[in-house]
Amino acid sequence: MEYVIKTEGLTKKFGKETAVDRLDMKIRKGEIYGFLGPNGAGKSTTIRMLLGLMKPDSGMVRVFNKDLKKERIHILKRVGSLVENPSYYPHLTAYENLEALRKILRVSEARIHEVLEIVRLSDVAHKKVKGFSLGMKQRLGIAVSMLHQPELLILDEPTNGLDPSGIIEIRNLIQRLPEEYGMTILISSHLLSEIDQIATTVGVISKGKMIFQDSIHAMRKHSRQTIILKVNDGKRAEHILQGKGIYANYQDSMLLLSKLSDQKVAEIVRMLVQNGLAIYRVEEKQSSLEDIFLQMTREEA
Amino acid sequence: MLRQLLVADFLKIKRKGFWLLTFLGPLGVVALQMVNYGLRKDYLLQQSDNDWEYYLSNVHSFTPLALILGIAIFTSIIANIENETNAWKQLVSLPVSKMSVYLSKFTALASLLLVSSILLMVFTLLFGVFLDLGEEIPYVELFQYSFYPYFAALPILSLQLWIAIVSKNQGIPITTGVLGVVFAYSAYYLPDWMIWKWPSLMNAWGEPVVNALLGVGLGCVLYLVGMFDFVRRDVK
Numbered sequence: 146m147e148y149v150i151k152t153e154g155l156t157k158k159f160g161k162e163t164a165v166d167r168l169d170m171k172i173r174k175g176e177i178y179g180f181l182g183p184n185g186a187g188k189s190t191t192i193r194m195l196l197g198l199m200k201p202d203s204g205m206v207r208v209f210n211k212d213l214k215k216e217r218i219h220i221l222k223r224v225g226s227l228v229e230n231p232s233y234y235p236h237l238t239a240y241e242n243l244e245a246l247r248k249i250l251r252v253s254e255a256r257i258h259e260v261l262e263i264v265r266l267s268d269v270a271h272k273k274v275k276g277f278s279l280g281m282k283q284r285l286g287i288a289v290s291m292l293h294q295p296e297l298l299i300l301d302e303p304t305n306g307l308d309p310s311g312i313i314e315i316r317n318l319i320q321r322l323p324e325e326y327g328m329t330i331l332i333s334s335h336l337l338s339e340i341d342q343i344a345t346t347v348g349v350i351s352k353g354k355m356i357f358q359d360s361i362h363a364m365r366k367h368s369r370q371t372i373i374l375k376v377n378d379g380k381r382a383e384h385i386l387q388g389k390g391i392y393a394n395y396q397d398s399m400l401l402l403s404k405l406s407d408q409k410v411a412e413i414v415r416m417l418v419q420n421g422l423a424i425y426r427v428e429e430k431q432s433s434l435e436d437i438f439l440q441m442t443r444e445e446a
Numbered sequence: 447m448l449r450q451l452l453v454a455d456f457l458k459i460k461r462k463g464f465w466l467l468t469f470l471g472p473l474g475v476v477a478l479q480m481v482n483y484g485l486r487k488d489y490l491l492q493q494s495d496n497d498w499e500y501y502l503s504n505v506h507s508f509t510p511l512a513l514i515l516g517i518a519i520f521t522s523i524i525a526n527i528e529n530e531t532n533a534w535k536q537l538v539s540l541p542v543s544k545m546s547v548y549l550s551k552f553t554a555l556a557s558l559l560l561v562s563s564i565l566l567m568v569f570t571l572l573f574g575v576f577l578d579l580g581e582e583i584p585y586v587e588l589f590q591y592s593f594y595p596y597f598a599a600l601p602i603l604s605l606q607l608w609i610a611i612v613s614k615n616q617g618i619p620i621t622t623g624v625l626g627v628v629f630a631y632s633a634y635y636l637p638d639w640m641i642w643k644w645p646s647l648m649n650a651w652g653e654p655v656v657n658a659l660l661g662v663g664l665g666c667v668l669y670l671v672g673m674f675d676f677v678r679r680d681v682k
């Protein structure tokens with residue numbers, strides 16, 4: 146199998162702290178790879194290493210089946226990226242910002258108009274970026290990343306700071322790219338809900354380690370049923386159950402229990418009633434992808 | 447690759463006053479002599495047998511200061527353009543080598559300062575002719591006083607650029623820049639090995655060319671040190 150991105154044992158330390166820990170990432174051509182993890186999990190650090198901005202302490206990165214260490218410039222000709230907060234030159238107009246990069250990338254002037262059109266900034270092309278809203282700056286960053294029609298697009302939290310309609314817009318744009326331009330996309334986020342509709346593959350990183358990497362369908366299979374109890378005093382109920390060695394989690398005025406046998410549920414209900422608690426509801430719920438993601442990262446923590 | 451980077455760098459310094467400063471620096475240096483000679487021309491002409499030589503040395507008394515101040519300002523603005531929104535990560539993710547990114551910044555500033563030096567020569571000559579200092583224009587000295595300080599200041603350019611580019615805290619290059627200006631002001635009292643003395647063209651041997659040659663030599667060395675340090679560092 147050929148991979149567009151393949152890392153092996155990728156590791157980066159900052160002092161004593163290991164930000165990325167023996168990470169093996171595999172991205173195939175044409176995929177939209179959702180790179181998920183909570184804040185500080187190591188997503189941006191990984192992405193920096195994929196672009197050669199940071200040197201790994203150990204491990205290796207192969208992009209387009211080439212060694213990044215040896216063929217960085219060659220590889221980067223085919224890669225567009227947006228890392229963390231968008232970078233721009235505030236004293237220049239949107240057009241001039243793209244022009245400065247166009248000179249280096251050697252693409253046609255017409256392409257500037259094209260990308261400005263794609264991210265809907267044509268109207269403000271000749272305004273200084275200083276006055277742009279965060280969403281407009283973010284869109285300019287995306288325009289920059291697509292300037293030289295890359296085969297691989299690496300976007301680090303591209304919807305950061307966008308309003309809901311902006312998020313949907315970017316999402317729709319990204320979704321079109323693999324089909325229309327044959328691009329492969331790596332998109333990071335700390336919210337599964339932002340990418341679950343477009344990602345074909347998901348990699349979950351927590352504390353620098355890849356804890357899950359598979360298709361989004363496979364992730365759905367991880368979903369578990371949860372029993373939800375609504376009681377008059379959830380805090381006390383949680384306490385009682387934990388005292389009996391049953392894992393319960395009280396949040397949002399609901400008591401969450403992992404999937405249990407019918408017998409066990411009956412036993413729990415009896416126990417709570419005997420302790421003088423009033424039970425309003427007992428429900429069964431299929432956990433959402435977001436729950437699975439949260440659970441994965443929590444279990445790791 | 448360098449050519450494209452340079453074109454981009456010159457585009458990025460737009461609206462930052464670089465060209466204005468390039469023009470104002472030498473103009474200011476000569477303008478001080480316009481004031482000086484405007485106020486007491488007769489007295490000044492009495493001071494020496496060689497009026498041209500004396501005039502050139504008067505102009506030169508402010509050149510190092512202007513040059514070192516200019517370097518401090520240029521290096522900190524050009525670094526700040528990339529630092530402001532951490533555009534380094536965008537720049538270095540392009541298919542370019544980090545060495546050429548650094549070389550381009552250096553070349554852009556070295557070119558602007560060279561233009562300044564050429565303008566200094568032109569302004570000096572024009573005002574000298576206007577003062578009517580004599581038929582024999584000392585072109586060799588004019589050239590030396592215009593360009594030797596530039597070559598002698600290259601180590602300061604290399605050093606300041608390096609500090610400005612790698613410092614996360616912009617207070618550091620500003621501090622070293624201000625110190626440099628203070629040193630330039632007191633060049634007379636500094637030992638010969640201090641690079642901030644070099645643009646004054648003073649040395650124990652009384653040979654200005656020594657400062658220019660040393661400047662080019664050490665300028666290259668400090669440039670290489672800065673460049674390799676930049677290449678080695680991770681981009682945040």
Ligand SMILES: Nc1ncnc2c1ncn2[C@@H]1O[C@H](COP(=O)(O)OP(=O)(O)OP(=O)(O)O)[C@@H](O)[C@H]1O
Binds near residue numbers: 164186189335
């Ligand atoms: N330049 C740095 N110096 C020291 N520590 C760093 C540096 N960059 C990142 N870290 C640390 O490495 C860890 C991973 O950071 P990283 O930015 O990669 O996380 P992230 O997954 O991108 O998080 P977020 O969702 O907040 O963007 C964090 O603990 C962070 O504090």
Ligand SMILES: [Mg+2]
Binds near residue numbers: 188189190229301
């Ligand atoms: Mg991040």
